[in-house]
Amino acid sequence: MSWVAKGFAAAVATGFLLVAAPQTTTAFSPYECPDEFICLYHDHGGAGSKLEVHDNTSDLRGVTGWNDKARSVFNSTSDDWCLYRDENYKGEFKIVSPGSGTNLVGNFDRSVTSLRQEPDGGCAA
Template sequence: MRHKLLGAAATIGAIGMVVAAAPTASAATGYARCPDNRMCVFTGPNGSGAIGIFANGDVNLADGTGPTGLNNNIESMRNRTSGSWCFYKDTSYNGYVWRGGPGGGANTIPAATNVISSLKRC
């Protein structure tokens, strides 16, 4: 009888371990990947593709000091800050093309799609 009880306890313990190992929530996707108080840009439409997350901006997306792969490769954004952000086709905040206000996510306007080389709060 003692062996049967130990076997049952081991089975219950194994089941409990499986339940504990199961994920409790799914990973965020799309625009939901953008954390609070940040500007996020995405290489694909509707928050898809690679993500770049910014607190203050980037003077040169091609220089390799910030997220890589974003220069002239941005198709959507989500602004989770309280202010607007400006997007520029050239480095050093030159060649203004678009302003993204606070709120939900959006695809870039055609004039800004895949041409952005710098961005900042404005």
């Protein structure tokens, strides 16, 4: 009989069987964003500093530290949002669907300058 089995048998015989308690850990929750906001993050995966946006924003140059800085986004609204590379909702755009979060890659990594809820005519309108 192995020493583990002997130890277990001795513990059972004496009534001193120790059971490890379950451990609880606080899980990292990426993309924390209040309901009805779209959030931009300085790092991929919803990490780093966060900007919570509730209204259309035509120029992030007026928001210190956010023009061309976002690396990920989460949309907690019930509407599509349009991210634009240029001010005043111009230039190349990316649509972020309700309830979705994503890393901004390629042309959009650190390139968002304006954003708005998708208008009736679509992001290109």
